[in-house]
């Protein structure tokens with residue numbers, strides 16, 4: 001099968017899950033990077049021919065990240081079959097899948113299946129650390145096979161995913177990373193920021209009203225000079241310890 005990947009993955013966890021699923025189905029022929037700020041200039045994104053689209057986003061406070069939702073809205077799918085994937089950091093994904101399903105329908109995708117999967121928490125790395133791990137890979141393999149079977153038999157049963165409408169209220173970003181002394185001003189963070197929140201000339205300046213706390217700048221910094229306020233992160237981690245510490249599995253909705 002020829003796969004088209006449409007992914008928002010600032011720190012790579014969502015992409016890992018998308019690749020694990022896609023490699024069970026066939027060959028990825030095209031990638032649409034929803035974290036690319038250049039997409040905002042495009043009024044409509046028409047897709048190349050493929051047998052299946054895989055749309056993967058992380059859960060941010062139980063919702064589709066707003067910028068990913070907006071860029072997804074530029075896509076015209078013309079009835080292409082798709083699998084939805086929501087990746088979360090072992091707390092909860094709440095209304096992410098239901099929102100993603102609604103948005104995919106508006107684009108004109110025909111949703112065949114949906115998956116909720118786990119990857120390391122990109123702010124509190126102690127939660128779901130190292131995931132997807134070997135156990136996840138096995139689960140995702142099985143999930144991919146079941147989806148393949150549904151596609152092969154041409155079954156068009158509608159997919160029901162968990163979540164509420166109206167969706168829970170989106171939260172503003174609260175963990176804005178800052179540049180420390182090791183910053184050399186190379187500007188890679190500014191170049192890669194999905195929402196252009198960092199000044200190119202002065203990468204130590206971040207527009208807090210634009211930042212979505214996605215941690216892309218932290219992940220790409222060659223000097224490891226950027227980080228979110230460690231006290232704030234520790235406080236959040238303490239509040240979420242109970243809910244985040246019990247291992248959650250990967251789920252299929254078909």
Ligand SMILES: Cc1cc2nc3c(=O)[nH]c(=O)nc-3n(C[C@H](O)[C@H](O)[C@H](O)COP(=O)(O)O)c2cc1C
Pocket residue numbers: 008009010011012013014015058059060061062063087088089090091092093118119120121122123212213214215
């Ligand atoms: C701003 C923000 C909000 C998040 N909210 C949630 C959440 O509500 N529930 C959860 O389990 N994980 C949450 N996470 C963790 C991410 O969903 C998870 O780490 C995901 O793998 C990140 O995707 P990426 O590695 O592709 O960037 C959040 C992460 C960020 C950066």
